[in-house]
Amino acid sequence: MATSDDEGPLRGVRVADFTWVGAGPFLTKPLADHGAEVIKVESRTRTDVIRSMAPFAGGVPGVNRSGYFANRNSSKKSICLDLRHPVGRELALRLIAASDIVANNFTPGTMERLGLGYRAACAVRPxxxxxxxxxxGVSGPHRDFRGYGLSIAAAGGLLGLSGYPDRAPVGTGTNYPDHVPNPLHGAIAVLAALRQRRRTGRGQYIELAQLESTVNAIGPAILAAGVGIDVRRDGNFDEVAAPHGVYRCAGEDSWCAIAVVTDEQWRGLVRVLGHPDWARSTEMSTGDGRRSAAALLDKALGEAVRDWDARELADALAAAGVPAAPVNDAADLLHRDPQLAARRHWVTLRHPEMGDCVYDGIPYRLSTTPGRLRSPAPLLGADTRAVCTELLGLTGAEYDRLHEQEVIG
Incomplete structure (x- = not known):
C-alpha cells in the first residue's frame, strides 16, 4: 500500500479514481475524507461533466468554479491524462499498479477499450x-444503455411512486440515485473488499449495477407488489400516519410537515391548535374510506395552520411530542438551522480559485477515527506533475515533453 502521514482510518490506501459526474465521485469522496489518497484521473479535452454544472462561485462559469463539483471532490488530487494516447494509457496503468482500488462508472466496455479493464489491472496489480x-450491469439486454440519476430513478421505480395518482410523477427533486444509494452501496462494497484482502491477500472485482442498487431503495413497494398489492403513487397519504402531509403556513412558500402516528401525538396536535371543532368529529376508516377521511383531515388542518409561522408551528408541535418540521430551503439550512449549526455540520474550506466555500461535513461521527475534509476540491490537473514525477517515475524532462504534446498536464 501507499504510505501517507495523513490521519484517518484509510491512511495508506490509494485510489485510482476514474469516476465522473455524480455517483462515482461521491463514492470516492468519503474514502478521501477518511485518509485515502484519491487521485482523480481527468482530461482537459473531456472534463468531468459536473465541472460545467451550476452553481458557480460568483455566478461565473469555469472548470474550477462549480460548487457541485467542489462538494463531491474534497480531499482529492487531480491529474490530467489523455487516455487515447498510448503513453497516457501507460501512465494510467502505472497508476493502477501503484493503487489499491480502481473505480469507474463508465458504460460497460469503456475501460476495456482503453486497455484499463479488470484483466489489464490484474496484470499489473494482482x-x-x-x-x-x-x-x-455488465450483462443483460440493457447493458449498453446509458443514463444519469434521473433515468435510473425512472427505471428503478422511484419516479413511479412519487407524486399523485392523477398527475405525472414528480420525482425526488434531485438525482437521488447519484447522491444516496449508489455511491454509498459502492463505498460499503469497497470497504468490505479491503477488509477481505487484509485477511486473505486477494483482491476483488466489484460490479455495482446502479439500477439494482436503486431498486433497493423501494424495498417495501417491491415486497407489496410481490404479494399482489396494487402499489401506486398516492401523494402524501400514509397507511399508518394521519394527518401526514405538508401544510401551507403564513408567508410566501412557507410550509410545515406534520405526521401523526399515535393517539398521544394526535392529542398533542389538537392541543396546540386549540381543540378545534373538526378534531372532535374526525374518524378514520380503512381502504378508500381511509383515503377520503385523510383528505378531509388534510383540508381541515391546512385551514387551521394557514396563519401560523411555519417554524413556530413546528416548534410548538415538537414540544407537544408531534413529529413536525418546517420545510427548509437551502438558505434556511445554511444560515438558520440551529441543529446543524450546533453540530458544526458546515465546513468552510479556502479554494484556490473560488475562495472560501461551504462544504457538507462528514454526516457520521466515528469516535476514534473521525476523518475530516482535508483539502478543497482540486483544480483541474493541479497534481499532475507531482504524481507523474514522484509516483509514476517520469523525469522532469519527460514530463515537460509530454506536457508540451498535451498527453499530460
Missing amino acids: DVIYLDMPMQ
Missing part, C-alpha cells in the same frame, strides 16, 4: 480491488 458502476 490484488487490486476494481469497482465497475455501470448503469444497468
Whole structure:
C-alpha cells in the first residue's frame, strides 16, 4: 500500500479514481475524507461533466468554479491524462499498479477499450480491488444503455411512486440515485473488499449495477407488489400516519410537515391548535374510506395552520411530542438551522480559485477515527506533475515533453 502521514482510518490506501459526474465521485469522496489518497484521473479535452454544472462561485462559469463539483471532490488530487494516447494509457496503468482500488462508472466496455479493464489491472496489480458502476450491469439486454440519476430513478421505480395518482410523477427533486444509494452501496462494497484482502491477500472485482442498487431503495413497494398489492403513487397519504402531509403556513412558500402516528401525538396536535371543532368529529376508516377521511383531515388542518409561522408551528408541535418540521430551503439550512449549526455540520474550506466555500461535513461521527475534509476540491490537473514525477517515475524532462504534446498536464 501507499504510505501517507495523513490521519484517518484509510491512511495508506490509494485510489485510482476514474469516476465522473455524480455517483462515482461521491463514492470516492468519503474514502478521501477518511485518509485515502484519491487521485482523480481527468482530461482537459473531456472534463468531468459536473465541472460545467451550476452553481458557480460568483455566478461565473469555469472548470474550477462549480460548487457541485467542489462538494463531491474534497480531499482529492487531480491529474490530467489523455487516455487515447498510448503513453497516457501507460501512465494510467502505472497508476493502477501503484493503487489499491480502481473505480469507474463508465458504460460497460469503456475501460476495456482503453486497455484499463479488470484483466489489464490484474496484470499489473494482482490484488487490486476494481469497482465497475455501470448503469444497468455488465450483462443483460440493457447493458449498453446509458443514463444519469434521473433515468435510473425512472427505471428503478422511484419516479413511479412519487407524486399523485392523477398527475405525472414528480420525482425526488434531485438525482437521488447519484447522491444516496449508489455511491454509498459502492463505498460499503469497497470497504468490505479491503477488509477481505487484509485477511486473505486477494483482491476483488466489484460490479455495482446502479439500477439494482436503486431498486433497493423501494424495498417495501417491491415486497407489496410481490404479494399482489396494487402499489401506486398516492401523494402524501400514509397507511399508518394521519394527518401526514405538508401544510401551507403564513408567508410566501412557507410550509410545515406534520405526521401523526399515535393517539398521544394526535392529542398533542389538537392541543396546540386549540381543540378545534373538526378534531372532535374526525374518524378514520380503512381502504378508500381511509383515503377520503385523510383528505378531509388534510383540508381541515391546512385551514387551521394557514396563519401560523411555519417554524413556530413546528416548534410548538415538537414540544407537544408531534413529529413536525418546517420545510427548509437551502438558505434556511445554511444560515438558520440551529441543529446543524450546533453540530458544526458546515465546513468552510479556502479554494484556490473560488475562495472560501461551504462544504457538507462528514454526516457520521466515528469516535476514534473521525476523518475530516482535508483539502478543497482540486483544480483541474493541479497534481499532475507531482504524481507523474514522484509516483509514476517520469523525469522532469519527460514530463515537460509530454506536457508540451498535451498527453499530460
